[in-house]
Amino acid sequence: MDVRSQMSMVFHLDKCIGCHTCSIACKNIWTDRKGAEYQWWNNVETKPGTGYPSKWEDQDIYKGGWEKKNGDISLKGAGKLRGLMNIFHNPHLPVIDDYYEPFTYKYLDLIESPAMTDQPTARPVSLITGKPIDIKSGPNWDDDLSGTPDYARKDPNLLKLSPAEQEAMFQLERMAFYYLPRICNHCLNPACVASCPSGAIYKRGEDGIVLINQNVCRAWRMCVTACPYKKSYYNWHTGKSEKCILCYPRLEVGQAPACMHSCVGRIRYLGVMLYDADLIHEAASEDENNLVDRQLDILLDPFDPEVIASAKKNGIADSTIKAAQNSPTYKFVKKWGLALPLHPEFRTLPMLFYVPPLLPVMASLKEVDNKAQSEKMDPIAKNWNDNWLYDTSTEELWGTIEQARFPLKYLASLFSAGDEEKVKHILKKLMAVRIHRRGITVGDIDEAKVKQAMNDTGLTPEAAEEIYYLTSLAKFDDRFVIPASHREQSIEMLDFTGDAKGTTGFGFKETPARGA
Amino acid sequence: MNIFNTFLFVILPYLALAIFFIGTIYRYRNVKFQISSLSSGFLEGKKLFWGSVPFHWGLVFLFFGHLIAFLIPQSVLIWNSHPVRLLVLEVASFAFGLSMLVGLANLIYRRSTNDRIRVVSTWMDYVVEGLLVIQIILGLWIALEYRWGSSWFASSLTPYLWSIFLLEPRMDVVVAMPLVIQLHIIGAYLIVLAFPFSRLMHALVAPLDYIWRPYQRVIWNWNKGKVRSTATKWTIHRPRNN
Ligand code: HEM
Ligand code: SF4
Ligand code: SF4
Numbered sequence: 001m002d003v004r005s006q007m008s009m010v011f012h013l014d015k016c017i018g019c020h021t022c023s024i025a026c027k028n029i030w031t032d033r034k035g036a037e038y039q040w041w042n043n044v045e046t047k048p049g050t051g052y053p054s055k056w057e058d059q060d061i062y063k064g065g066w067e068k069k070n071g072d073i074s075l076k077g078a079g080k081l082r083g084l085m086n087i088f089h090n091p092h093l094p095v096i097d098d099y100y101e102p103f104t105y106k107y108l109d110l111i112e113s114p115a116m117t118d119q120p121t122a123r124p125v126s127l128i129t130g131k132p133i134d135i136k137s138g139p140n141w142d143d144d145l146s147g148t149p150d151y152a153r154k155d156p157n158l159l160k161l162s163p164a165e166q167e168a169m170f171q172l173e174r175m176a177f178y179y180l181p182r183i184c185n186h187c188l189n190p191a192c193v194a195s196c197p198s199g200a201i202y203k204r205g206e207d208g209i210v211l212i213n214q215n216v217c218r219a220w221r222m223c224v225t226a227c228p229y230k231k232s233y234y235n236w237h238t239g240k241s242e243k244c245i246l247c248y249p250r251l252e253v254g255q256a257p258a259c260m261h262s263c264v265g266r267i268r269y270l271g272v273m274l275y276d277a278d279l280i281h282e283a284a285s286e287d288e289n290n291l292v293d294r295q296l297d298i299l300l301d302p303f304d305p306e307v308i309a310s311a312k313k314n315g316i317a318d319s320t321i322k323a324a325q326n327s328p329t330y331k332f333v334k335k336w337g338l339a340l341p342l343h344p345e346f347r348t349l350p351m352l353f354y355v356p357p358l359l360p361v362m363a364s365l366k367e368v369d370n371k372a373q374s375e376k377m378d379p380i381a382k383n384w385n386d387n388w389l390y391d392t393s394t395e396e397l398w399g400t401i402e403q404a405r406f407p408l409k410y411l412a413s414l415f416s417a418g419d420e421e422k423v424k425h426i427l428k429k430l431m432a433v434r435i436h437r438r439g440i441t442v443g444d445i446d447e448a449k450v451k452q453a454m455n456d457t458g459l460t461p462e463a464a465e466e467i468y469y470l471t472s473l474a475k476f477d478d479r480f481v482i483p484a485s486h487r488e489q490s491i492e493m494l495d496f497t498g499d500a501k502g503t504t505g506f507g508f509k510e511t512p513a514r515g516a
Numbered sequence: 517m518n519i520f521n522t523f524l525f526v527i528l529p530y531l532a533l534a535i536f537f538i539g540t541i542y543r544y545r546n547v548k549f550q551i552s553s554l555s556s557g558f559l560e561g562k563k564l565f566w567g568s569v570p571f572h573w574g575l576v577f578l579f580f581g582h583l584i585a586f587l588i589p590q591s592v593l594i595w596n597s598h599p600v601r602l603l604v605l606e607v608a609s610f611a612f613g614l615s616m617l618v619g620l621a622n623l624i625y626r627r628s629t630n631d632r633i634r635v636v637s638t639w640m641d642y643v644v645e646g647l648l649v650i651q652i653i654l655g656l657w658i659a660l661e662y663r664w665g666s667s668w669f670a671s672s673l674t675p676y677l678w679s680i681f682l683l684e685p686r687m688d689v690v691v692a693m694p695l696v697i698q699l700h701i702i703g704a705y706l707i708v709l710a711f712p713f714s715r716l717m718h719a720l721v722a723p724l725d726y727i728w729r730p731y732q733r734v735i736w737n738w739n740k741g742k743v744r745s746t747a748t749k750w751t752i753h754r755p756r757n758n
Contacts, residue, residue: 079731080726080727083726084723084726084727087723088568088569088571088572088573089557089561089564089565089568089569090555090557091561091565093557093558093561094558095557095558095559095560095561096558096559096632128559128632128635129631129632129634129635130635131631189732190732193731193732193733194731194732196726197723197726198721198723198726199723199725199726199729199733201733202733202734202735203732203733203734203735204734204735204736204737205734205735205736205737206736206737206738214549215548215549216548217552218551218552218553218718218721218723219552219553219554219555219718220553220555220723221555221557221558224558234555234558236556236558236559236636237636238549238552239552239553239554239555240549240552280732315738315739486738487737489737489738510547510549512549513549513550514550514554514636515547515549515550515551515552515554515715515717516550516638516640516641516713516714516715
């Protein structure tokens, strides 16, 4: 057993309101620069939708991630042979138009314009060429556009649905969508690291954050292809690739990453997980239907004395082990089994987990006679006071999940490599917590029904309360359990601490100027 | 004339090599951030294929051709001792040269006509590509005009180049060479000279170690075995900076 610690994340999708505060917090700190304007290390996309870059999930186009062939895994679009043969021109490199061409408006024209008979306009100009452009897309171009032919219907996950199912999904009355916030997953088997010919990308041993050394990156641009989540971005100005750094400078002083700190819906959780590094390769090479289970298997129980002993032997600090025991992500992922990785079939073993959304699934639809119904409409309020179309009552218990207006197959394509049972089980648990809480707060649910819901999902009332607490009431310190990073120990390895202390703040910094 | 020749074939190579070594090492050690292939495939990917691929593959083969003729000239002479083999070598080199020329022409065309690529171009890019185009045309000309050029290189130019490296410069052979070949030699020195000042730096950091490196890389800020050990030394030294 080779125990390592990893910063892991959980995003609770039911809570995301799609406000993009996270994206802006990240952009303001890290990517508001020339060459990085188009980069959204954190982005929030509407699902169903094509996402950013357009159709990133379709690996027939982008060739990201690992694929299993003859029992072993290899990079789909990069690697030693393929990468070096394609080094002079990478045929699978997305171009900027797959994201969008960054633009601004010539606001000054509004102010400097001479008096005219017509109002002056601020024309859009490209932030690359500086010339006027016709804006074809931009950040969150498809925000909230579920159902549109250009975006939602081109979602690669729909390929797993039959045409009839797709049609049904996009009927106006049935339409639903939810938000999918995405950052780098800081994977255990990162394709970006493996694809980098110059070895510029690495995983930090002590917390598993995946970083690109800007001084070693040579723009061989293989990581952009290899990351199946398209979370490594090429800076067209500096000629270096960049990616989410999980705000490590903030983490090192005990602060939550900016996107998580600012999250309005409080959907984000961050904590340490201990895992067995010896089993990474095996888990990543597992058959598709076992991938999720095997990934969860290599995450270790931080209370197990054997795990603690091996962790100590590997130099993991007591404070980190303690943080692992309090980790909210451990609870969501392992203890309660409520969160799943995004697209596990890419085999990078992502360490960002999602609690799948219950809300778009929950309401069931009734067949209605439109004519009769329209007569029942309240003439002043213009609404109905019966649940004529959507039934969101909890009486049916599981019935509603099975006839959900949002096909589970779709969710399964995102979170469990197609295994509907896994998603269904989680949704039932989420429902059971709600039924339990409704029984307590409103009291209009039969006690037997509450019991049945709990028994069906194997939840105890205590666990349900804990889930309820961490989902709805959790404070900052419950959501983000960040261990001390013990930089002093790393300094000791290189230098006398007195020297390091005395030189803090001094040194030389190079501006990130483009080469010639 | 003699002074002029001395400058071109003795002083220039030493100047170029000195600047090459000092410049590239300095840049590698001090401004690492600026070493990059500066790929522009992200802004335009289709035309790049017809430029970069024929250019670089032609270049790789011709580079090794020149290198072999420089390091083991006998091998070239032995190979060329048979007229058919000489022909094969000359035709192959010519084809690779042509591939380079076509590729580079496409690259220059793309760089100067595409708005986005123009934005990420420096004047040094044009200087380098201009130098390379001239160099390739001269090379092709030599291949066409002097069919035994490869043997000449091995028998006459290699000793001259070695004399430079062994610090006993002898330029008598070069001075007697046809003008095209002299220009090709001067062009080579200018390209060497341009390395530290241009994107050519990327050729020196070709990622060959990728071949034997394990795929995954984990870097520890501390030694995970030692960090918890109670036997760490306690130093009585005062900090050096206090
Ligand atoms: C084997 C080592 C080499 C490798 C791996 C390599 C790789 C590359 C790469 C990845 C690019 C960027 C292409 C893009 O825009 O995506 C590039 C561009 C370029 N390389 Fe190389 N190169 C090598 C050797 C050389 C040498 C020896 C020269 C010249 C003497 C050279 C001249 C150029 C030029 C002029 C460009 C700019 C092309 C343009 O965009 O106009 N390369 N190279
Ligand atoms: S999400 Fe992509 S960039 Fe992030 S670690 Fe995984 S492979 Fe690398
Ligand atoms: S800040 Fe939070 S709630 Fe808002 S879009 Fe981002 S993840 Fe969703």
